[in-house]
Amino acid sequence: MTLSSPRVLLLWRVLVFMAALSPLVYWSTQVALQQAGPEPGKYLLLGFGLCALVILLLTLSLTPLSKLTRWKGFTLIRRQLGLWAFFYALLHLSSYLVFILGLDFSVLLQDIARRPYVIVGMLALVGLLVMALTSNRWAMRRLGKRWKPLHKVVYLVLALVLLHFFWVVRADMTDWAGYALAAVALMSLRLPAISTRLPSLGKRLGLR
Amino acid sequence: MLIRSRRPQDPTENDVTPEAMYRNRRWFMGAMGGLGLAAALPGTAWAKPPWKDVTPAEAPAWFAAMKENVAWDAVVPEDQSVDKTTPFKDATSYNNFFEFGTDKSDPANRAGQLTTEPWTVMIDGEVNNPGKLSLEALMTPSRLEERIYRLRCVEAWSMVIPWLGIPLADVIRRADPTGEARYVRFETLVRPEEMPGQQSRFNLIDWPYVEGLRLDEAMHPLAFLAVGNYGRVLPNQNGAPLRLVVPWKYGFKSIKSIVRISLVRDQPLNSWQKIASSEYGFYANVNPNVDHPRWSQATERRLPNSLFNPNRMDTRMFNGYEEVASLYSGMDLRKHF
Ligand code: HEM
Numbered sequence: 001m002t003l004s005s006p007r008v009l010l011l012w013r014v015l016v017f018m019a020a021l022s023p024l025v026y027w028s029t030q031v032a033l034q035q036a037g038p039e040p041g042k043y044l045l046l047g048f049g050l051c052a053l054v055i056l057l058l059t060l061s062l063t064p065l066s067k068l069t070r071w072k073g074f075t076l077i078r079r080q081l082g083l084w085a086f087f088y089a090l091l092h093l094s095s096y097l098v099f100i101l102g103l104d105f106s107v108l109l110q111d112i113a114r115r116p117y118v119i120v121g122m123l124a125l126v127g128l129l130v131m132a133l134t135s136n137r138w139a140m141r142r143l144g145k146r147w148k149p150l151h152k153v154v155y156l157v158l159a160l161v162l163l164h165f166f167w168v169v170r171a172d173m174t175d176w177a178g179y180a181l182a183a184v185a186l187m188s189l190r191l192p193a194i195s196t197r198l199p200s201l202g203k204r205l206g207l208r
Numbered sequence: 209m210l211i212r213s214r215r216p217q218d219p220t221e222n223d224v225t226p227e228a229m230y231r232n233r234r235w236f237m238g239a240m241g242g243l244g245l246a247a248a249l250p251g252t253a254w255a256k257p258p259w260k261d262v263t264p265a266e267a268p269a270w271f272a273a274m275k276e277n278v279a280w281d282a283v284v285p286e287d288q289s290v291d292k293t294t295p296f297k298d299a300t301s302y303n304n305f306f307e308f309g310t311d312k313s314d315p316a317n318r319a320g321q322l323t324t325e326p327w328t329v330m331i332d333g334e335v336n337n338p339g340k341l342s343l344e345a346l347m348t349p350s351r352l353e354e355r356i357y358r359l360r361c362v363e364a365w366s367m368v369i370p371w372l373g374i375p376l377a378d379v380i381r382r383a384d385p386t387g388e389a390r391y392v393r394f395e396t397l398v399r400p401e402e403m404p405g406q407q408s409r410f411n412l413i414d415w416p417y418v419e420g421l422r423l424d425e426a427m428h429p430l431a432f433l434a435v436g437n438y439g440r441v442l443p444n445q446n447g448a449p450l451r452l453v454v455p456w457k458y459g460f461k462s463i464k465s466i467v468r469i470s471l472v473r474d475q476p477l478n479s480w481q482k483i484a485s486s487e488y489g490f491y492a493n494v495n496p497n498v499d500h501p502r503w504s505q506a507t508e509r510r511l512p513n514s515l516f517n518p519n520r521m522d523t524r525m526f527n528g529y530e531e532v533a534s535l536y537s538g539m540d541l542r543k544h545f
Contacts, residue, residue, distance in 0.1 A: 037512075038295075038302045038513070039365060041515055098515075110504060115501065115503075171310060171413050171483065172309070172405065172410060174408050174410040
């Protein structure tokens with residue numbers, strides 16, 4: 001058995017699936033056990049939002065990682081992770097609509113009209129939705145050459161999410177700065193000057 | 209006067225609870241609605257049954273002594289079936305106290321190490337009696353009162369909390385402001401080694417946290433200096449050992465862990481206004497008609513809530529404490545938000 005054997009890769013995908021599901025399980029349990037504080041809806045809202053962002057960043061780390069190592073495992077989970085990011089973003093929006101607004105859509109309309117961070121979040125979610133809808137084989141075949149440029153929208157989504165997050169922060173930028181730094185690092189790994197060197201770097205480090 | 213006749217045992221000469229309060233309809237209803245009648249008896253052995261599920265705390269001797277003679281329920285919400293007191297656990301685990309971090313749970317997790325004894329408060333500026341006072345010296349000339357106030361956070365959630373403290377006006381009167389004093393400026397402790405939020409390099413707040421009130425606001429009988437809640441000394445995460453409680457303003461005005469009270473001529477620049485003057489003003493009166501750019505202020509979520517019931521209710525002008533309205537007559541509250 002090697003790291004590239006089908007069994008290992010299947011196990012890997014299952015493990016990634018369970019890992020991605022675990023925040024949802026954990027937070028739901030906390031809420032069920034009344035360990036989520038006096039405002040469980042807000043607890044879930046923030047947790048889901050952060051989780052969506054983290055998974056988005058992880059998704060964007062897969063291409064550099066596979067260049068560095070040539071391990072198939074990383075490309076194999078790309079679609080899965082992208083869909084998880086969308087899933088948590090959807091839970092985030094649902095938390096907002098159900099737990100915070102209590103499905104009072106008039107408030108939502110006001111929020112959309114007046115609050116830039118909500119608009120930006122919406123745009124980011126639309127971007128994720130487009131990618132989620134076109135992530136299946138059928139759409140890939142239909143879109144052909146256009147698929148790749150379409151999925152470059154992920155960079156825009158990342159920027160929008162960071163802006164959304166930035167506008168939500170009130171006083172301490174430390175956390176935000178950490179995520180922004182990670183985003184900048186991942187983006188710079190995509191600069192041709194750097195990305196073309198990743199394979200040889202991987203070789204030198206004994207990773208491929 | 210009707211009120212007086214119904215409550216013959218009222219300590220109306222008691223300077224701790226100014227008579228003006230009892231003349232006010234709200235105060236009257238509050239006292240009648242709650243247990244105020246028996247509670248207002250000074251010096252009796254009667255004590256209120258303790259609040260439920262409260263973590264006990266060791267109190268300094270002066271606090272224990274003051275607790276022997278508390279004016280219980282000096283102010284309570286007019287309808288306690290609507291404004292139910294928030295459970296102790298929630299009021300002490302969900303806090304905005306950025307000195308300890310920005311997460312709502314940070315203060316509860318990290319404030320335990322704060323040393324609150326000894327504690328001194330600097331009284332300075334335009335006063336005839338400046339000086340550094342121990343907390344004991346600051347508090348003991350007054351009688352401790354319990355007041356159950358609504359607390360409305362600018363983030364559109366709210367709680368109902370029973371505070372123990374004294375009127376801010378008492379302290380200001382004892383400081384004896386000069387004719388030049390127009391505002392009161394408050395400062396929070398700076399002690400990064402015990403306040404991890406102050407160590408953060410990316411925090412926009414320029415410590416110390418500063419708040420302010422106009423002198424007439426500060427002298428209003430509702431403005432309160434708390435040293436306890438739920439019948440005990442303040443838990444650190446609630447602003448121990450001394451905090452302001454101004455119930456008609458958004459929570460951030462109610463500055464915590466106060467080390468300095470200055471009477472000043474010019475309007476102080478409060479910390480949040482300094483960070484984002486388009487979002488936070490000096491007055492910060494609770495006002496359902498003036499939105500914060502990030503949140504609507506028309507409604508609030510009364511905590512604790514549950515997943516499928518956000519417990520939304522309409523926000524009231526001045527958080528329901530309309531008796532302060534006269535402080536702002538003739539002012540455009542959209543401009544002075
Ligand atoms: C669909 C539209 C969206 C809406 C209505 C929305 C709404 C919100 C709200 C209400 C908050 C909390 C603001 C507060 O602290 O008061 C928030 C925070 C946040 N949202 Fe969104 N959001 C949306 C989309 C997204 C998307 C697509 C992502 C990420 C992929 C995201 C990530 C975050 C993050 C990271 C935070 C900050 C969490 C924290 O402070 O710990 N949001 N969002």
